[in-house]
Amino acid sequence: MTQIKKYNLNETQINHFVVDxxxxxxxxxxxxxxxxxxxxxxxxxxxxxxxxxxxxxKGAIYSTSLYVAIDDSTIIGRRFSLINPLTTTLDYxxxxxxxxxxIDIQITANYVFFLLPGNLSGENAKIYKxxxxxxxxxxxxxxxxQNVSSFVVIDDTNLWAVTxxxxxxxxxxxxxxxxxxxTF
Numbered sequence: 001m002t003q004i005k006k007y008n009l010n011e012t013q014i015n016h017f018v019v020d021x022x023x024x025x026x027x028x029x030x031x032x033x034x035x036x037x038x039x040x041x042x043x044x045x046x047x048x049x050x051x052x053x054x055x056x057x058k059g060a061i062y063s064t065s066l067y068v069a070i071d072d073s074t075i076i077g078r079r080f081s082l083i084n085p086l087t088t089t090l091d092y093x094x095x096x097x098x099x100x101x102x103i104d105i106q107i108t109a110n111y112v113f114f115l116l117p118g119n120l121s122g123e124n125a126k127i128y129k130x131x132x133x134x135x136x137x138x139x140x141x142x143x144x145x146q147n148v149s150s151f152v153v154i155d156d157t158n159l160w161a162v163t164x165x166x167x168x169x170x171x172x173x174x175x176x177x178x179x180x181x182x183t184f
Contacts, residue, residue, distance in 0.1 A: 016058045018066065023082045028066055030056040035068070037085065048085050054078075055101075062107040062132075069114055071101035076114050076128060090134050097139070099123055106153040111137065113153055115161070118146035127151070127159065127173070140179045145171055 013032050020026040025040040026047065033052050039045040055071035066080045074094055081088035092112065100123060104115040111129050118125035125148040127140040142148070142161070148171070151161040157175040162168060170184040 015056055018059045018061055020061055020066070020082060022061060022064065028059060028061075030059050030068065032056065035080070035085070050080075050085060057102060058105050060105050060107050062109075065132075067105055067107050067112055069102035069105040076102055077105060077112065077130075079112075079132075079134070092130050092134050093136070095128055095136050095139065098126070098128065100126075102128075103148075104150050106151065106159075107132075108153055108156050110156055113151075113159070115148060115151045117148045117164075118142070125161065127161075138179075140173060142171065142173070142181055145169075145181070145183070 014029055015032060016030040018028045019040065020028055027038050027040050027043060029036045029038060032055055035050040035052065035056060036046055037048040054075065057069040057071055059066055059068045064082050066082055066085065068078050068080065070077050075091045076094040076098060077092040079090040098116060100116040100120055102114040103117050106113045110132065112132060114128045116126045125142040125145045129137040129140065131137060145163065147164045148161045149164040151159055153159050159173040161171040161173060163171065171181050173179065173181045
């Protein structure tokens with residue numbers, strides 16, 4: 001028999017959540033200004049409860065870290081240790097020219113990618129590439145693409161994005177010596 005349980009977390013808006021199977025059965029819940037690590041079997045059992053002044057947008061786990069895209073004027077993201085997120089963090093500084101906040105984040109074995117959607121007037125979609133240790137590498141500028149809603153990273157040189165336009169477009173982003181893209 002299937003049993004369904006409803007948990008009231010008595011919190012404000014949940015922006016995203018990430019399942020942590022690397023260090024146990026946990027869920028990381030990204031509220032607007034709070035990050036919680038809870039039991040996947042009982043979300044009322046809290047392991048970490050971290051207040052932030054920034055708005056947490058979306059998260060992803062790679063290896064022993066949780067990476068979070070952040071809406072803030074000076075940083076674009078933050079890395080938290082899965083084991084000790086209270087003291088082991090790393091900020092990713094917002095690059096010059098980043099006029100929007102990220103809406104998505106993807107991680108590979110070598111890089112962290114942040115997607116800016118190109119929703120503001122005069123802006124186009126951009127993907128900012130950083131090393132795992134927080135060093136800015138480059139901007140992938142999608143000069144004719146706007147209103148991107150999400151993306152995936154196949155590997156360090158192959159990405160796909162989708163627009164929230166009518167009709168929607170799939171955008172293949174690839175590096176064959178320089179960054180290029182094509183729409184479908």
